Amino acid sequence: MQQTENLAPHVQDIARALQNRMEPDAIEDELRRYLDYGVPLAQAKKDIVRMHGGTFVAGEKKLADVLPDERGIEITARVLTVNPKEITVKGQAKTIFYGLLADETAKVPYTAWKPFDNLQKGATVHVKNASAKKAFREADRIEINLGDYTTVTPSDARLEIKDEFPAPEAGGARVSAEHKLRDLREGQSSVTVVGRVLDLREKTISTANGQKTLVEGELADETGRAPFSAWEPEKLPAEMKQNSVVRVKGAYVRSFRGIPNLNFGQYATVEVLPDRTLPNAEELDKPKPFHLGELEAAGGGQGVMVEGVVLEVKKGSGLIFRCGAEGCNRVLQKMECRVHGKQKGQPDLRIKAVLDDGHGAATFFANREATEKLLGKTLAQCQEMARDAMTIDVVYDEIVPKLTARRVVLTGNASHDEYGLQILAGDLAFAPERDAEAEAEKLYGSIVEILQEVGPQ
Ligand SMILES: [Zn+2]
Known part of the structure; x- marks a missing residue:
């Protein structure tokens, strides 16, 4: 019983991260199962969210990384402006507040649907449980909503807020930060990258709205490689082909099959750059x-x-046997497949x-x-x-x-x-043999140095 009460806030966290797509009871059952297996709580929460296709926002985010439709957002920001506005809700007059929030990465509009004592012009605040949506009529801009579940508390964080953010791109005010491919992380958005297309292919998938064709492939720069998916292939420049060098702005990163995947959604723009911008494909293809x-x-x-x-x-x-059922390939345990039962087994190493x-x-x-x-x-x-x-x-x-x-x-x-x-x-x-003697000497040298520094006691 005690345990049930303790889990409730964590179940809520997971539900929020999954945008309430999963029933709390089901979440609790699953969470309990993870815990029974000895998985640490934080890891269990992350895994469950990932397993069900959500993004777990653990801790704080920068404004530039906030995604449309995200919930449970935690940020520290400066309140640049606060403006009251009278609206009518179900025949009742109500005062809401709107203005701008900023951190080091971006300046975004907000709406506070009720008064918050700490939401004062010039204050630095810690905001928890806010949500985001696409700003009205402004592509690639998000707006932060402060609602019933949001808390706003004063923060003594010192934010370096610039007067000017880089010029808005594609009608947005968000900073599209340039990233190297090896620095891509799950959950990033408004990402700008420059890469060479190592691979490019069309793929048709079935969605709730019928068949959809997208373009998938792989990009590489001097630092690494990343798979990409372009969800609106008709928006890709016609001259973008295998081996083209492209600059992508406004992409976002999601893990797919356990690897950070670059997505070009409706706000992304792609342009083809001169070939000499990056080393050739053979060079970029080398493992990093x-x-x-x-x-x-x-x-x-x-x-x-x-x-x-x-x-x-x-x-x-060593020597193993794999399931021979079509498309399975699982490793047999005692000549038995977890899915297909007893099998003759294909030998493999x-x-x-x-x-x-x-x-x-x-x-x-x-x-x-x-x-x-x-x-x-x-x-x-x-x-x-x-x-x-x-x-x-x-x-x-x-x-x-x-x-x-x-x-x-x-x-x-x-x-x-x-x-x-x-x-x-x-x-x-x-690995190439290291010069063991030289390493030992180096180690011995530093020990002597340490001893000399400590000196005779
Ligand atoms: Zn099988």
Whole structure:
């Protein structure tokens, strides 16, 4: 009983993040199940929202990152203006207030649907539980609503508010911030990027309003790569093709299959830039080095290179059998598929292991090719080995000493889901040997320095 009461505010948080698309009872059941499994509360909340296609706004946002139709918004802003306005609601006269709020990133209009004592001209305020909508008649502008559930409290935060924000673009007053592709994060909006189109294709999907065609692809710059979806392909410039360099303004970022995905919606504009703006496709296609901490923060990435130490080779590495049912490919447990039951099974090789790079940890998967390369054995040879030993464990047992505690370089795609950060490694190689002696000397040197600094006691 006690626990039920404690969960209520968290259930509300989730409901808000899902824009009340899910019943509180169902949310509570699900939340309880996560907690029963020992998932920490904050993680459970985030996972549930993500699983149901919402965006969990944990903590504060900058005004430039607020999205239309977002709820439960928390911001710290300066009240630039407060103007009363008389309106009539159901025959009753009512006073509302409108004006402008600003932070370091943007200046946006607001409407307060009731009086707030702390909403004073020039005050810096902390606003919780506000909502946003598209501003009336102004594309790409949002308006903040302060309603019945909103709280406005004084804040002593010192905001650096500029007199002028960059010139409004496409009729909007929001700052469209230029980002490098590796800096894209779930939930960002009004994003400007410059990238080369590595890949471009049409895709038809079924929606509630019938068939819809969109354009999908991948953009790359010197820092990274990101998949994109253009939801209004008719608005793309005709000269935008594979290998074009484009500048996209007013895009937003959503995670799709665990990777930050750039979306061009109705407010986005795309222009083709001169080819020399960016290096050529071959150069941009090369995997970029990342830290696991960075990938964790980004929620994944494409074409990444990570170097770290293998902490543990997981069971389920080595010789495995996959479900043969069409489109399934799941790994069989005791020759049984979770969905399709008993199966004959297709033999395969893989590695599932934990990598740590000092900035974070990730589970990585390496495919048959990488496993064959590591073992110096083909799949057929591994099967023979297992037959002779009468257990598939022999393959696992051979991988463990070859990989455990070794420094490796992985290249592939990273994604983030309820199991944490995962890397699908297209390639696995041992890191170049470091000069151990030189490193030891360096370490010894700094110890001597420390000792000298501390001095004789
Ligand atoms: Zn199956």
